[in-house]
Amino acid sequence: MSSPASLTWFARHELSLSWRDFITMMTAGKPHRQMAVIIFILIASIVMHMFAWAVIGPSLPFTGSGATDQGVLIIVTGLIALSFSLMSSQAMESVTRVFYARSDLDLILSSPASTRRVFTVRIAAVAFSTTMLSLLLAAPAINVLAILDSPYWLGAYLLIFGLGIIATIFSLSLTIILFRTVGAKRTRLISQIVAALVGAVFIIGVQLAAIASIGSVSRLDFLVSDTVRSWAPGNDSLLWIPARAAMGEPGPLMLVVISAVLLFGWAIVAFSSGFSEKVLAAAGLSHGISKTRDRGPSFRQRGATATLRLKEWKLLLRDHWLISQTLMQVFYLIPPAFMLWQGFGTTSALSTVIAPVLVMASGQLAGGLAWLAISGEDAPQLVATAPVSRASIIRAKVEAVLSAVAVLVVPILAVMAWVDIAVALVCACCIMAASASATAIQLWFRSQARRSNFRRRQTSSRVATFAEAFSSIFWAGSAALWANGSLYALVLVSCALLVLATARGLRPNLTDEFLH
Amino acid sequence: MPINALEISGLYKAFDRPAVAGLDLTVRGGEFYALLGPNGAGKTTSLRMVAGLLLPDRGTIHVFGKNALTDGLETKRITSWVPDEPMIYDRLTPAEYLEFVAGLWGVDAKLAAQRSGELLEWLKLAPHAGGRCEGFSKGMRQKVALAGALIHEPKLIILDEPLTGLDAASARLVKDVLLDRVGRGATVIMTTHILEVAERMAERIGVIANGKLVAEGTLGELRQLAGKGEGSLEEVFLDIVAEDDTVVTSENRKDAA
Numbered sequence: 198m199s200s201p202a203s204l205t206w207f208a209r210h211e212l213s214l215s216w217r218d219f220i221t222m223m224t225a226g227k228p229h230r231q232m233a234v235i236i237f238i239l240i241a242s243i244v245m246h247m248f249a250w251a252v253i254g255p256s257l258p259f260t261g262s263g264a265t266d267q268g269v270l271i272i273v274t275g276l277i278a279l280s281f282s283l284m285s286s287q288a289m290e291s292v293t294r295v296f297y298a299r300s301d302l303d304l305i306l307s308s309p310a311s312t313r314r315v316f317t318v319r320i321a322a323v324a325f326s327t328t329m330l331s332l333l334l335a336a337p338a339i340n341v342l343a344i345l346d347s348p349y350w351l352g353a354y355l356l357i358f359g360l361g362i363i364a365t366i367f368s369l370s371l372t373i374i375l376f377r378t379v380g381a382k383r384t385r386l387i388s389q390i391v392a393a394l395v396g397a398v399f400i401i402g403v404q405l406a407a408i409a410s411i412g413s414v415s416r417l418d419f420l421v422s423d424t425v426r427s428w429a430p431g432n433d434s435l436l437w438i439p440a441r442a443a444m445g446e447p448g449p450l451m452l453v454v455i456s457a458v459l460l461f462g463w464a465i466v467a468f469s470s471g472f473s474e475k476v477l478a479a480a481g482l483s484h485g486i487s488k489t490r491d492r493g494p495s496f497r498q499r500g501a502t503a504t505l506r507l508k509e510w511k512l513l514l515r516d517h518w519l520i521s522q523t524l525m526q527v528f529y530l531i532p533p534a535f536m537l538w539q540g541f542g543t544t545s546a547l548s549t550v551i552a553p554v555l556v557m558a559s560g561q562l563a564g565g566l567a568w569l570a571i572s573g574e575d576a577p578q579l580v581a582t583a584p585v586s587r588a589s590i591i592r593a594k595v596e597a598v599l600s601a602v603a604v605l606v607v608p609i610l611a612v613m614a615w616v617d618i619a620v621a622l623v624c625a626c627c628i629m630a631a632s633a634s635a636t637a638i639q640l641w642f643r644s645q646a647r648r649s650n651f652r653r654r655q656t657s658s659r660v661a662t663f664a665e666a667f668s669s670i671f672w673a674g675s676a677a678l679w680a681n682g683s684l685y686a687l688v689l690v691s692c693a694l695l696v697l698a699t700a701r702g703l704r705p706n707l708t709d710e711f712l713h
Numbered sequence: 714m715p716i717n718a719l720e721i722s723g724l725y726k727a728f729d730r731p732a733v734a735g736l737d738l739t740v741r742g743g744e745f746y747a748l749l750g751p752n753g754a755g756k757t758t759s760l761r762m763v764a765g766l767l768l769p770d771r772g773t774i775h776v777f778g779k780n781a782l783t784d785g786l787e788t789k790r791i792t793s794w795v796p797d798e799p800m801i802y803d804r805l806t807p808a809e810y811l812e813f814v815a816g817l818w819g820v821d822a823k824l825a826a827q828r829s830g831e832l833l834e835w836l837k838l839a840p841h842a843g844g845r846c847e848g849f850s851k852g853m854r855q856k857v858a859l860a861g862a863l864i865h866e867p868k869l870i871i872l873d874e875p876l877t878g879l880d881a882a883s884a885r886l887v888k889d890v891l892l893d894r895v896g897r898g899a900t901v902i903m904t905t906h907i908l909e910v911a912e913r914m915a916e917r918i919g920v921i922a923n924g925k926l927v928a929e930g931t932l933g934e935l936r937q938l939a940g941k942g943e944g945s946l947e948e949v950f951l952d953i954v955a956e957d958d959t960v961v962t963s964e965n966r967k968d969a970a
Binding site: 310495496497499500501503504505508512515516575576577578579580581582583584585586 | 721764765766786787789790792793794796800801802803804809812813814815816817818819822825826862901
C-alpha cells in the first residue's frame with residue numbers, strides 16, 4: 198500500500214478514476230453491457246488486423262531494403278508525422294483540461310498535499326492516455342509488420358511511447374506559453390483552436406500540397422511521388438531518425454525514448470511550481486461577470502418560434518469554444534474548396550470529391566448543432582412550461598439548426614452552381630436530406646445534458662452515433678452517384694432511409710419533460 | 714363563487730413505485746399555499762404535473778377551471794414554474810433572458826421592457842443587467858429565474874424549494890416579491906423544507922407523505938389536528954409525518970401477514 202498523498206497514491210487514484218470513466222464511456226453508463234463491449238473490442242481488433250494485413254501485405258517486404266529505400270522512409274516518416282500531429286492535438290486538449298476542469302482540483306489544492314505530485318501524475322496521465330489511443334490505432338499495423346516482415350517492427354511500440362510523451366510535453370509547453378502571453382481567460386479558447394489546427398494541419402497540409410503538385414487529393418500518392426522524392430534529404434539525414442526508430446534500429450529508438458524521458462523530467466521541474474497559480478487563475482474566471490457589448494438582434498416583437506430560434510443562434514455565437522468545436526468538421530472542407538479554387542473544378546471533380554465531402558460535413562455539422570439545440574437545452578423546464586406547442590418548439594429548433602448549416606454551405610454551393618448547376622442542385626438536395634436526417638436522429642435520441650459535454654455527446658447513445666454517421670455516409674455516397682448520373686444512387690438513398698427507419702424503431706421511450 | 718386556482722383530483726403517478734398515489738388538493742385563488750413533506754413524498758412530482766412537465770398516469774388537474782391535461786397551452790399561459798435549481802442561459806444577460814421569456818409567453822415588447830426594468834430593479838439585479846449570467850452566484854441566478862417567472866404576470870406561481878442556498882438578504886427579497894404578488898391577487902404554491910418560512914408566509918399548509926395529502930389547514934388547524942396547542946410547525950409536521958409512517962408500517966405489516 199502506498200502512503201496517502203504520495204506520488205504512487207495519486208497515480209492509483211487517478212488510474213482508478215480514469216478506468217471508471219473509460220468503462221462508463223464504453224458502456225454508456227450501463228454496467229451490464231461490459232461483456233458486449235469486450236466482444237465488440239475483440240471483433241474490432243480482428244477486423245483491424247485483417248484490414249492492416251490487406252493494406253500492408255502487398256507492399257512487403259520492407260526490411261532489408263527498408264533502411265536504405267528512401268520511399269519507405271518517406272512513407273513511414275509521413276505516418277509518424279500524422280500520428281504526432283494527432284497525438285499533439287489530443288494532448289493539448291487534455292492538458293487544457295488539467296488546468297481548467299474544476300472537478301476535484303479545489304479539494305486537492307485546498308489540502309496540504311504536494312502540488313508538484315498532483316501535477317506530475319496528471320501530466321503523466323495525459324501522456325499515458327495519448328499514447329494508449331495511438332497504440333490502439335497503430336497496433337494492428339505494427340503486429341502485421343512484425344509477423345510478415347520483421348520482429349524489429351515491435352520497436353514501434355516504444356517509439357509511440359516516446360512520441361506520446363514528447364507530444365504531451367510539446368502541448369504542455371504551448372499551453373504554458375499561451376498562459377503567459379494571452380492570459381488565463383483566452384488560453385482555453387485559443388488552445389482548443391490550436392489543438393484543432395494541430396490535429397488537422399498535417400492531413401490538410403499534405404492534401405493541399407498534393408492538389409497543388411499532382412492534382413490529386415490522395416496523400417499516399419503524394420508521398421510516393423517524384424516531387425516529394427526530389428525534396429527529400431539523403432538517407433543519412435537526421436530527419437529519418439523516427440522512421441528508423443519505428444523500424445527497430447536500436448540507436449535511433451533509444452535516442453527517441455531517452456529524449457522523451459528527459460523532456461518529461463525537465464517539464465515537471467520547470468512547470469510544476471506555477472501549476473497551482475495557473476489553476477487558480479483559471480478558477481477565478483468562473484467568478485467574473487463578462488459584459489456583453491454587442492447584444493445583436495433583440496428578442497422583442499417576435500413570435501415564440503422566432504424567439505426560440507434567435508436564442509439558439511445567440512447562444513451558439515457567444516460560445517467561442519462551441520463554435521471552434523462545431524466548426525472542426527468544416528476544416529475538412531478546406532481541401533475540396535481549394536481544389537475548386539485551383540481550377541480542378543471540373544464536373545467530375547465536383548461530383549466525385551466535393552459533393553460527397555460537402556454532404557458528409559453538413560450531416561455531421563447538423564448533428565452537432567441539433568445536439569446543442571435539443572439535448573443541450575439549458576432550460577428545458579422553462580421551454581416546456583411556456584405556452585408554446587410541441588410542434589412549434591421542434592420547428593424552431595430544427596430551423597435554427599438547418600439555417601446555421603445553410604449559412605456555411607450556401608456560398609460553396611453557389612460556386613459549385615457556377616461550375617455545374619445540376620451537380621450543385623443534387624448536392625443541395627443531399628445536404629438537406631443529410632442535415633434533416635441527423636437532426637431527426639438527435640430528436641429521437643435526445644437526453645438532457647450540459648452544453649459543455651458537447652465533445653462527449655456520442656457516448657449517450659451508440660445507436661444514435663452510428664445512425665448519424667451511416668446516414669451521412671449514405672447520403673454522401675448518393676450525392677456522388679446521383680451527380681454522376683448513376684441509378685445506383687437509389688440503392689444508397691434506400692440504405693439511408695433504412696438507417697433512419699431502424700433508428701426510429703430503436704428510439705428510446707422518452708419520458709422527459711421536454712417537448713411533451 | 715370564486716374559481717379555485719388549482720384543483721387536483723385522484724392524481725396518480727408511478728415510476729418504479731407510486732410517487733403520487735391518489736392526491737386530492739385544492740388551492741384557492743389569491744392564496745399563499747405551502748406544500749410540505751419529507752424527501753420523496755411526492756411534492757415535486759405533483760407540482761411538475763401541474764406545470765405540464767410530467768404526464769400523470771391518471772387523475773385530473775384544473776388550473777383556474779381549465780383542464781391542464783387537455784388544454785395545456787391555456788393553463789401554461791397563466792402559470793409559471795420556478796424549479797429548485799435555477800435553469801437559465803449562461804450566455805444571456807438577465808435583461809436578454811427576461812426578453813426571451815417574455816417572447817415565449819407572448820408579452821407585448823413595451824410592456825415586457827417596462828416590467829423587466831421594474832423586476833431587475835426590485836430584485837437588485839439592475840447593476841448586472843448587462844452582464845452574462847455565467848458568472849452569477851446561486852442567489853443571483855435564482856433571482857433571475859424568479860424575475861423570468863414573473864414577467865408575464867402569472868395568476869398561479871409554483872415554486873419548488875425557491876429559498877434553498879440563498880443568503881438571508883436574497884431570501885428576504887424573494888419572500889417580499891412573493892408576498893407582493895399574493896397581495897396583487899396571484900396565487901403562490903411553494904414547496905419548502907424551511908418550516909419557519911411556511912409558518913410565517915403561508916395562509917394554508919398542506920402536508921404530503923407517501924404521495925397523498927395527509928393533513929391540510931392553517932397553522933392553527935394543523936396544531937389541533939396534531940394535538941399540539943402551542944407547538945411550532947416543526948413539531949406539528951414531525952408528528953403528522955411520523956403518524957403517517959406508522960399507518961403505512963402497520964398496513965405493510967397487515968399485507969405481509
